[in-house]
Amino acid sequence: xxxxxxxxxxxxxxxxxxxxxxxxxxxxxxxxxxxxxxxxxxxxxxxxxxxxxxxxxxxxxxxxxxxxxxxxxxxxxxxxxxxxxxxxxxxxxxxxxxxxxxxxxxxxxxxxxxxxxxxxxxxxxxxxxxxxxxxxxxxxxxxxxxxxxxxxxxxxxxxxxxxxxxxxxxxxxxxxxxxxxxxxxxxxxxxxxxxxxxxxxxxxxxxxxxxxxxxxxxxxxxxxxxxxxxxxxxxxxxxxxxxxxxxxxxxxxxxxxxxxxxxxxxxxxxxxxxxxxxxxxxxxx
Amino acid sequence: xxxxxxxxxxxxxxxxxxxxxxxxxxxxxxxxxxxxxxxxxxxxxxxxxxxxxxxxxxxxxxxxxxxxxxxxxxxxxxxxxxxxxxxxxxxxxxxxxxxxxxxxxxxxxxxxxxxxxxxxxxxxxxxxxxxxxxxxxxxxxxxxxxxxxxxxxxxxxxxxxxxxxxxxxxxxxxxxxxxxxxxxxxxxxxxxxxxxxxxxxxxxxxxxxxxxxxxxxxxxxxxxxxxxxxxxxxxxxxxxxxxxxxxxxxxxxxxxxxxxxxxxxxxxxxxxxxxxxxxxxxxxxxxxxxxxxxxxxxxxxxxxxxxxxxxxxxxxxxxxxxxxxxxxxxxxxxxxxxxxxxxxxxxxxxxxxxxxxxxx
Numbered sequence: 171x172x173x174x175x176x177x178x179x180x181x182x183x184x185x186x187x188x189x190x191x192x193x194x195x196x197x198x199x200x201x202x203x204x205x206x207x208x209x210x211x212x213x214x215x216x217x218x219x220x221x222x223x224x225x226x227x228x229x230x231x232x233x234x235x236x237x238x239x240x241x242x243x244x245x246x247x248x249x250x251x252x253x254x255x256x257x258x259x260x261x262x263x264x265x266x267x268x269x270x271x272x273x274x275x276x277x278x279x280x281x282x283x284x285x286x287x288x289x290x291x292x293x294x295x296x297x298x299x300x301x302x303x304x305x306x307x308x309x310x311x312x313x314x315x316x317x318x319x320x321x322x323x324x325x326x327x328x329x330x331x332x333x334x335x336x337x338x339x340x341x342x343x344x345x346x347x348x349x350x351x352x353x354x355x356x357x358x359x360x361x362x363x364x365x366x367x368x369x370x371x372x373x374x375x376x377x378x379x380x381x382x383x384x385x386x387x388x389x390x391x392x393x394x395x396x397x398x399x400x401x402x403x404x405x406x407x408x409x410x411x412x413x414x415x416x417x418x419x420x421x422x423x424x425x426x427x428x429x430x431x432x433x434x435x436x437x438x439x440x441x442x443x444x445x446x447x448x449x450x451x452x453x454x455x
Numbered sequence: 456x457x458x459x460x461x462x463x464x465x466x467x468x469x470x471x472x473x474x475x476x477x478x479x480x481x482x483x484x485x486x487x488x489x490x491x492x493x494x495x496x497x498x499x500x501x502x503x504x505x506x507x508x509x510x511x512x513x514x515x516x517x518x519x520x521x522x523x524x525x526x527x528x529x530x531x532x533x534x535x536x537x538x539x540x541x542x543x544x545x546x547x548x549x550x551x552x553x554x555x556x557x558x559x560x561x562x563x564x565x566x567x568x569x570x571x572x573x574x575x576x577x578x579x580x581x582x583x584x585x586x587x588x589x590x591x592x593x594x595x596x597x598x599x600x601x602x603x604x605x606x607x608x609x610x611x612x613x614x615x616x617x618x619x620x621x622x623x624x625x626x627x628x629x630x631x632x633x634x635x636x637x638x639x640x641x642x643x644x645x646x647x648x649x650x651x652x653x654x655x656x657x658x659x660x661x662x663x664x665x666x667x668x669x670x671x672x673x674x675x676x677x678x679x680x681x682x683x684x685x686x687x688x689x690x691x692x693x694x695x696x697x698x699x700x701x702x703x704x705x706x707x708x709x710x711x712x713x714x715x716x717x718x719x720x721x722x723x724x725x726x727x728x729x730x731x732x733x734x735x736x737x738x739x740x741x742x743x744x745x746x747x748x749x750x751x752x753x754x755x756x757x758x759x760x761x762x763x764x765x766x767x768x769x770x771x772x773x774x775x776x777x778x779x780x781x782x783x784x785x786x787x788x789x790x791x792x793x794x795x796x797x798x799x800x801x802x803x804x805x806x807x808x809x810x811x812x813x814x815x
Contacts, residue, residue: 217543223545237563237564238543238544238545239564239567239568239571240536240539240540240543240544240571241543242570246570250564250567253565253567352683394690401687401688405687441688
């Protein structure tokens with residue numbers, strides 16, 4: 171493989187994994203089968219109680235580092251994995267997603283050609299538990315421009331799943347980016363808001379991410395815990411001024427409506443009406 | 456309870472006996488074993504006094520070295536989840552104690568590992584290769600840790616009285632703290648009654664690089680803050696919240712029952728101590744011991760509440776009725792134990808009931 175790249179800057183792939191015995195081997199293999207040669211894989215075993223450790227043990231070698239730690243959640247695990255990463259680029263890959271073989275090479279190619287780019291993303295294909303593609307109404311991509319606006323407005327055309335993004339390490343370090351350990355499901359949105367409007371690029375052809383939709387995946391299972399996670403996200407974004415101006419108004423409007431509807435669905439009427447009133451108020455902001 | 460102490464003085468060559476006298480002042484914290492580690496090159500000395508609670512063997516004595524001999528630790532406290540950490544981090548051990556787990560988890564994961572420790576602790580780890588010492592204290596500051604810093608010399612210990620005996624430290628009373636004492640009845644964090652001696656912050660760690668000259672100010676990093684843990688959420692189901700609270704309480708008490716020596720509780724007969732005693736008693740196969748204090752005057756005596764609870768649960772119960780002389784006899788003892796002014800009369804029954812528990 172050449173793709174116009176003369177040297178191969180190294181790429182760190184951080185994979186947090188909690189009870190991932192079902193898919194972790196497929197995920198690792200998809201990284202091992204990348205066309206790109208310079209890859210270090212860091213797998214953070216987040217206190218798994220299933221056979222994840224035994225599976226990981228069979229992969230351990232010089233290019234795959236396994237970190238075993240108690241269960242502290244996906245954000246903390248990504249941050250810890252990041253601490254071990256020595257690459258010029260970094261990818262936070264979820265333990266059930268699959269990369270197309272040209273996923274990394276296509277992204278590195280764009281990032282190497284234009285050093286003003288901070289990250290690169292591409293197309294996302296949803297797959298089910300059997301790895302079969304799920305029919306989508308429209309093609310979905312990672313956010314490649316106007317991050318803040320697209321994240322704040324929950325633009326459905328774009329996915330915030332970190333597995334789809336390759337970040338330039340120098341930018342991650344310069345901006346001291348970390349995943350917010352108080353958040354689970356919205357931690358990826360928060361991370362992108364912290365990245366702010368850095369310049370990104372899109373791989374238009376190939377280099378896709380196969381994003382797995384699990385029936386029991388937290389982000390698709392409606393619960394009180396998930397709503398509290400969203401509420402924490404709302405508080406943290408506002409408190410840390412990650413959105414401003416018109417984007418802040420849109421964000422407040424969207425979040426308040428979502429929280430109103432979610433609490434209402436769980437028959438938690440008191441907080442539901444609090445967010446309904448905040449939603450109505452947001453029209454006068 | 457164990458005792459830890461350390462001293463860094465880059466202007467002097469320290470000797471192994473330099474901490475003998477300071478360590479003698481806190482001998483009561485650890486009568487089972489005592490030892491020091493000296494790094495002459497860096498003028499660093501660490502001392503430990505051990506009271507054995509978990510793994511009573513001598514192989515768990517401290518200062519304790521990591522399996523690769525790169526790190527050395529002195530530790531006071533107890534880590535309730537050390538077996539889980541050992542399992543999750545896949546640590547192979549040569550002892551059955553928690554000290555080894557702290558140092559091996561640190562060797563693998565650095566300061567990230569502090570957030571995983573569930574327990575009460577104060578410890579110092581010296582990285583011999585990087586010549587860096589790291590001190591850490593538990594989330595609520597249960598285990599005591601005081602430090603002295605005057606910009607050139609750094610020392611720390613479980614009790615102030617040990618710092619007072621380190622040769623050459625410049626100790627003066629900090630008169631600025633007197634108004635606070637008169638107002639509150641104690642000297643609030645981070646101050647002590649002495650200049651240059653401070654209480655180590657809770658939920659925090661401090662790294663000191665001995666390769667360079669010590670910095671003018673110390674920079675603490677926090678691995679846990681109470682305010683970050685407070686929930687702003689409204690919970691919907693009362694039953695679910697009650698059940699969560701029950702599970703939390705049971706698991707917290709259960710974790711504290713891990714011990715290779717007998718277990719007991721201080722029982723006043725009030726809601727808090729009764730609840731903890733009931734849970735502990737349910738979780739423990741053997742009969743637990745309970746201790747309470749009463750007064751001769753019926754006006755103040757509440758020991759019958761404790762006796763009622765103890766009888767209902769079926770504990771091995773001991774009551775001590777305080778007399779005026781008992782209080783007078785321990786005044787000096789109290790002054791020496793607290794190390795600095797403390798104006799809360801609860802100190803007396805607490806001290807006496809502790810003595811009773813020690814006897815039994």
